[in-house]
Amino acid sequence: xxxxxxxxxTLFLVLAALTLGVLPVAHAGDDEPKEKAAEExxxxxEEPQDKWFAVVDGDVYTGTxxxxxxxxxxxxxxxxxxxxxDLWMPEETETLDxxxxxxxxGLVAINSSGLFGAGSDLPNTFNPFGQNLVxxxxxxxxxxxxxxxVGKLKYxxxxxVQVKTNVFRYLSFSKSSPAGKRSLREKLAKAAKYxxxxxxxxxxxxxxxxxxxxxxxxxxxxxxxxxxxxxxxxFRANERTDLLEIAHLAQQYGFRPIIQGCRxxxxxxxxxxxxxxxxxxxxxxxRPKSEQLVREGGSSIENAAILYRAGVSVAIIPGNVGISLxxxxxxxxxxxxxxxxxxxxxxxxxxxxxxxxxIEPARLMGIDHRVxxxxxxxxxxxxxxxxxxxxxxxxVQWTVIDGEIVYDKEAHLYFAHIRPRPDSSLAPEQRLDAGxxxxxxxxxxxGGDEEESEEASEPKEGGGGQG
Amino acid sequence: MASRPSRFPSASPCGALLCLALAPVALGGGxxxxxxxxxxxxxxxxxxxxxxxxxxxxxxxxxxxxxHALILVKDGRIEALAPVSExxxxxxxxxxxxxxxxxxxxxxxxxxxxxxxxxDINDMVFQANPGLRxxxxxxxxxxxxxxxxxxxxxxxxxxxxxxxxxxGAGVLMKxxxxxxxxxxxxxxxxxxxxxxxxxxxxxxxxxxxxxNYTLRRTIxxxxxxxxxxxxxxxxxxxxxxxxxxxxxxxxxxxxxxxxSTHTQxxxxxxxxILMLAGDYGLDVFIDHGSFDSYKASPLAVRHHVAAxxxxxxxxxxxxxxxxxxGQWQGTAWGFQEQGQGEIGFNTxxxxxxxxxxxxxxxxxxxxxxxxxxxxSVRALTIVPAATAGIADRVxxxxxxxxxxxxxxxxxxxxxxxxxxxxxxxxxxxxxxxxxxxx
Numbered sequence: 001x002x003x004x005x006x007x008x009x010t011l012f013l014v015l016a017a018l019t020l021g022v023l024p025v026a027h028a029g030d031d032e033p034k035e036k037a038a039e040e041x042x043x044x045x046e047e048p049q050d051k052w053f054a055v056v057d058g059d060v061y062t063g064t065x066x067x068x069x070x071x072x073x074x075x076x077x078x079x080x081x082x083x084x085x086d087l088w089m090p091e092e093t094e095t096l097d098x099x100x101x102x103x104x105x106g107l108v109a110i111n112s113s114g115l116f117g118a119g120s121d122l123p124n125t126f127n128p129f130g131q132n133l134v135x136x137x138x139x140x141x142x143x144x145x146x147x148x149x150v151g152k153l154k155y156x157x158x159x160x161v162q163v164k165t166n167v168f169r170y171l172s173f174s175k176s177s178p179a180g181k182r183s184l185r186e187k188l189a190k191a192a193k194y195x196x197x198x199x200x201x202x203x204x205x206x207x208x209x210x211x212x213x214x215x216x217x218x219x220x221x222x223x224x225x226x227x228x229x230x231x232x233x234x235f236r237a238n239e240r241t242d243l244l245e246i247a248h249l250a251q252q253y254g255f256r257p258i259i260q261g262c263r264x265x266x267x268x269x270x271x272x273x274x275x276x277x278x279x280x281x282x283x284x285x286x287r288p289k290s291e292q293l294v295r296e297g298g299s300s301i302e303n304a305a306i307l308y309r310a311g312v313s314v315a316i317i318p319g320n321v322g323i324s325l326x327x328x329x330x331x332x333x334x335x336x337x338x339x340x341x342x343x344x345x346x347x348x349x350x351x352x353x354x355x356x357x358x359i360e361p362a363r364l365m366g367i368d369h370r371v372x373x374x375x376x377x378x379x380x381x382x383x384x385x386x387x388x389x390x391x392x393x394x395x396v397q398w399t400v401i402d403g404e405i406v407y408d409k410e411a412h413l414y415f416a417h418i419r420p421r422p423d424s425s426l427a428p429e430q431r432l433d434a435g436x437x438x439x440x441x442x443x444x445x446x447g448g449d450e451e452e453s454e455e456a457s458e459p460k461e462g463g464g465g466q467g
Numbered sequence: 468m469a470s471r472p473s474r475f476p477s478a479s480p481c482g483a484l485l486c487l488a489l490a491p492v493a494l495g496g497g498x499x500x501x502x503x504x505x506x507x508x509x510x511x512x513x514x515x516x517x518x519x520x521x522x523x524x525x526x527x528x529x530x531x532x533x534x535h536a537l538i539l540v541k542d543g544r545i546e547a548l549a550p551v552s553e554x555x556x557x558x559x560x561x562x563x564x565x566x567x568x569x570x571x572x573x574x575x576x577x578x579x580x581x582x583x584x585x586x587d588i589n590d591m592v593f594q595a596n597p598g599l600r601x602x603x604x605x606x607x608x609x610x611x612x613x614x615x616x617x618x619x620x621x622x623x624x625x626x627x628x629x630x631x632x633x634x635g636a637g638v639l640m641k642x643x644x645x646x647x648x649x650x651x652x653x654x655x656x657x658x659x660x661x662x663x664x665x666x667x668x669x670x671x672x673x674x675x676x677x678x679n680y681t682l683r684r685t686i687x688x689x690x691x692x693x694x695x696x697x698x699x700x701x702x703x704x705x706x707x708x709x710x711x712x713x714x715x716x717x718x719x720x721x722x723x724x725x726x727s728t729h730t731q732x733x734x735x736x737x738x739x740i741l742m743l744a745g746d747y748g749l750d751v752f753i754d755h756g757s758f759d760s761y762k763a764s765p766l767a768v769r770h771h772v773a774a775x776x777x778x779x780x781x782x783x784x785x786x787x788x789x790x791x792x793g794q795w796q797g798t799a800w801g802f803q804e805q806g807q808g809e810i811g812f813n814t815x816x817x818x819x820x821x822x823x824x825x826x827x828x829x830x831x832x833x834x835x836x837x838x839x840x841x842x843s844v845r846a847l848t849i850v851p852a853a854t855a856g857i858a859d860r861v862x863x864x865x866x867x868x869x870x871x872x873x874x875x876x877x878x879x880x881x882x883x884x885x886x887x888x889x890x891x892x893x894x895x896x897x898x899x900x901x902x903x904x905x
């Protein structure tokens with residue numbers, strides 16, 4: 001055994017020396033690499049260990065439509081390695097027993113305020129121990145947009161927080177600014193003309209190599225890349241007229257708009273669906289219809305459901321995107337799932353509502369290859385709950401980011417006392433004074449050695465299946 | 468099945484059962500084209516027979532749930548409620564089967580400011596204004612009331628704002644009716660007293676000691692005035708000079724009206740109970756109970772003071788002012804743990820929207836309130852109704868009460884549950900099939 005390790009270590013050293021040595025070979029006479037190799041030899045470096053983590057026996061709601069009852073999610077180095085039954089796991093795998101609990105993808109907040117720290121500059125202002133961070137993790141949020149950056153709510157570490165920068169690019173096309181509308185139209189026309197000219201140029205170039213590229217003068221290159229399908233513009237729009245105009249513009253130029261607000265979207269849902277639009281909506285947005293207008297308008301609780309049926313993908317965000325500590329509960333980012341529940345009230349299915357908190361916001365922010373659903377190859381970001389995530393009573397018990405438990409309801413004071421887990425030291429039946437046994441246990445303990453039985457029961461309290 | 472499902476011949480219970488079994492289930496949209504049931508329950512109407520999978524009775528005591536129930540509504544009141552196997556549809560009654568939807572009593576919110584024009588209910592003239600009445604500002608069909616109706620909230624205590632220690636008299640009113648005479652359930656509905664932070668806005672910024680003194684002085688004047696009237700009515704004294712500032716104390720002294728106290732923290736709730744219930748023997752309830760008010764629960768129990776809580780119903784750690792050892796302590800749970808049998812919820816609309824009254828109960832349960840024996844539903848119906856002294860008319864599905872019925876898809880406090888129909892005194896006031904907006 002020892003020799004085997006030694007052989008492996010030597011092999012590794014050779015490899016390491018090779019990698020380190022490749023470049024310095026050019027600098028002949030430089031002793032540094034050799035010294036480094038020597039140092040490593042003396043400290044006997046360990047083989048780089050894969051970090052295995054598994055959530056075992058939970059009801060896994062993958063967010064892709066599948067529900068796997070009593071299944072296991074296996075993660076390797078922070079990435080989902082496998083989901084299923086009877087999985088092979090290395091012995092050293094850290095496990096979390098989720099029997100009787102549900103496993104969902106971590107929630108993705110498509111807007112947030114104050115979760116990460118004080119400032120808008122995520123890497124330099126992130127507070128990995130902030131109260132709001134913990135409260136958001138306790139609400140099931142693992143990824144959130146702040147400013148125009150996406151971050152992960154990595155508790156206790158500065159590594160891997162930033163996921164993406166410059167997430168959204170905004171365009172404005174509103175009747176409140178006719179000049180802005182005209183300008184965007186003209187720019188889009190020029191960009192389209194340029195693209196046609198360029199396409200023609202590419203054809204003609206083959207015959208005539210001296211041909212000049214079409215002029216880019218006065219052409220907005222951002223809009224050219226928009227028409228190339230490289231990004232999706234975000235419009236802040238609520239009124240029917242604006243929504244219709246955006247839908248028509250999008251269809252004319254072939255881009256897919258993301259619409260923030262979209263309050264009267266339900267009145268023009270088909271047009272938005274045809275334009276391939278997506279909507280970021282707040283189901284509890286309330287505005288009566290303008291009495292000056294005969295047509296339908298104002299907010300509707302059915303907005304999300306109607307848009308969804310028309311093919312508009314829907315992401316959900318509450319009106320208050322911060323953590324509220326004023327005593328009013330149920331309206332802030334901590335109650336993201338309550339907001340989604342109101343969309344269900346308006347006719348959206350539970351599945352679509354969950355998607356509106358997970359995969360849809362991930363798609364809109366362009367991070368769905370990493371987060372938003374439980375799929376092999378994606379980041380191991382998940383939440384383990386004591387019930388239906390959309391039910392008002394449900395609490396997040398554990399939150400996992402990159403294959404590590406970053407929140408445990410029992411380990412933080414905030415909610416630990418509310419309906420504690422049955423195996424918890426806070427569970428009512430366990431609230432006993434030292435030395436006091438419940439009647440039936442006391443009777444059972446009478447026969448045997450008391451000290452032993454106490455010892456035997458101890459790991460139950462502390463362990464809690466957290467591995 | 469060409470025959471109208473709404474008409475049934477008088478028959479033996481057995482026959483009625485057969486008819487019921489054959490009756491087509493008209494669901495979705497407007498519950499079918501037959502609409503005679505929409506007014507059959509009003510005074511003078513033919514009568515309404517409503518069948519449901521689950522009736523949440525929410526009576527003060529007795530069974531809380533009747534499965535497969537038939538509810539008979541006649542002349543605006545509940546005539547009978549029993550399992551469908553024990554009750555036949557009387558001849559001539561319009562019949563409505565709501566399928567797997569549930570029926571609950573209309574909800575009651577004892578802290579609301581949306582019963583009329585919002586800006587007219589907070590005249591901060593004096594530090595105590597017992598003579599002001601929101602009656603003067605009621606707008607029965609105002610736009611703000613469309614939302615509570617659509618959420619199944621049928622009774623409001625519309626009260627003055629909390630800018631002064633005594634804001635004036637509130638009105639207990641129904642939400643879905645067009646005229647003041649129809650919608651008024653009781654006037655005065657309460658005397659609004661505000662404690663603590665909001666009334667400090669008056670004058671130079673009042674302190675709690677002066678506010679306490681002002682309340683005591685006004686109450687003692689008022690009770691003396693009321694006593695003079697009582698003496699006169701018994702023929703034992705001269706007729707007092709009418710004082711409209713103090714008239715409401717005659718109702719308070721006779722226990723016809725309660726004091727609704729906007730009171731939040733422990734210290735304020737404690738002072739409210741000690742002063743109003745303890746020293747002056749008034750019928751008072753904790754309204755807008757919030758934060759750590761649960762610490763006053765034993766005192767409230769001793770003085771039979773009801774607790775209506777919301778919308779700030781969680782004590783969050785905000786050291787140094789609130790030290791909860793880091794815990795989020797649900798106010799409702801706190802009251803429950805310390806002996807308050809049942810609590811009620813309020814919204815303080817428009818601070819939180821009126822339609823989110825059920826959400827207050829949901830959040831109470833989320834943060835610990837033990838929801839057994841239908842407590843979360845009772846907290847929105849019979850508990851506030853009994854607290855306001857109107858449980859003889861509203862708050863439960865009991866024979867003789869006003870037929871304020873809510874037909875909904877399931878658990879009333881789950882935000883996912885959509886309301887389908889709302890009846891007030893037998894009249895259909897909301898039908899989701901005619902376009903849902905809220």
